[in-house]
Amino acid sequence: MSNSNRTKLLLDIGTFLAFLVTMDPRFSGLAIHEWLSIALAGTIIVHLLLNWEWIVNVTRRLFVKTTNGARFNYVLNWLLFIDGILIMLSGIMISESAMPALGVTLPMNFAWRSLHDMSANLALFIMGLHLAMHWNWILTTFIRVFFSGAKKPVAVSAKQEA
Amino acid sequence: MKILLRSLLILSVFSLIAGMMIVAVKGALAVAASMGLLEGISEPIRHYSPQASAAESEFDGYKVLSLAGRWILSMGKNTFVISILVAAIVFPRNVLRKLKNPRRT
Numbered sequence: 001m002s003n004s005n006r007t008k009l010l011l012d013i014g015t016f017l018a019f020l021v022t023m024d025p026r027f028s029g030l031a032i033h034e035w036l037s038i039a040l041a042g043t044i045i046v047h048l049l050l051n052w053e054w055i056v057n058v059t060r061r062l063f064v065k066t067t068n069g070a071r072f073n074y075v076l077n078w079l080l081f082i083d084g085i086l087i088m089l090s091g092i093m094i095s096e097s098a099m100p101a102l103g104v105t106l107p108m109n110f111a112w113r114s115l116h117d118m119s120a121n122l123a124l125f126i127m128g129l130h131l132a133m134h135w136n137w138i139l140t141t142f143i144r145v146f147f148s149g150a151k152k153p154v155a156v157s158a159k160q161e162a
Numbered sequence: 163m164k165i166l167l168r169s170l171l172i173l174s175v176f177s178l179i180a181g182m183m184i185v186a187v188k189g190a191l192a193v194a195a196s197m198g199l200l201e202g203i204s205e206p207i208r209h210y211s212p213q214a215s216a217a218e219s220e221f222d223g224y225k226v227l228s229l230a231g232r233w234i235l236s237m238g239k240n241t242f243v244i245s246i247l248v249a250a251i252v253f254p255r256n257v258l259r260k261l262k263n264p265r266r267t
């Protein structure tokens with residue numbers, strides 16, 4: 001198990017849990033919702049940096065030689081990225097806690113609020129598709145990271161028996 | 163250096179798309195206003211104030227429990243939506259894969 005995969009998995013689990021928390025501003029409170037979302041932007045940048053090679057490879061081969069699955073995945077990732085930008089931008093525009101705390105006051109606009117709600121609902125759907133597309137990797141890496149240690153004693157005892 | 167350049171590239175794409183979105187929303191609002199579609203729509207008011215937030219944070223056991231319960235339910239709903247999507251895509255895909263290649267586990 002490479003350290004890179006372990007880092008990717010742990011970061012992704014953290015990002016996903018934070019995403020679930022930020023999806024409920026009424027219950028987490030507006031301040032947590034806004035500051036956690038800003039922190040999420042940072043984790044998304046790290047997520048992209050960790051998967052940079054894949055992004056570059058698929059971009060190069062997109063119209064030449066790649067599978068339809070990879071193409072679909074690529075388009076889906078772009079949609080998620082654009083939707084993420086829309087959520088963050090509209091969130092900044094309607095911010096009632098984080099931006100005023102930083103001394104930035106923006107004029108309120110009902111259009112940004114509607115866009116924020118719509119893009120958040122869309123993000124839930126695209127996130128589901130994104131997870132589904134990578135499910136086999138997630139499951140395999142999760143088992144390797146969290147349960148491979150439990151298998152070792154069995155292997156050792158099997159060797160000893162032999 | 164490589165990481166810094168990549169981060170700057172991501173941030174510049176972010177800024178470019180965000181700029182396009184701001185222009186698109188402003189343009190759409192200007193067109194809607196010129197057509198008179200925005201008449202009668204009032205601007206939303208900011209509700210958040212530090213004083214109100216401090217008052218809300220006073221400990222009330224029942225309120226906190228009720229809030230936590232609703233939060234768990236709401237998070238459960240979101241997780242359920244995502245799980246349904248994942249199951250709907252992953253399960254048939256894995257079944258098809260196994261049918262195509264029965265030896266692979």
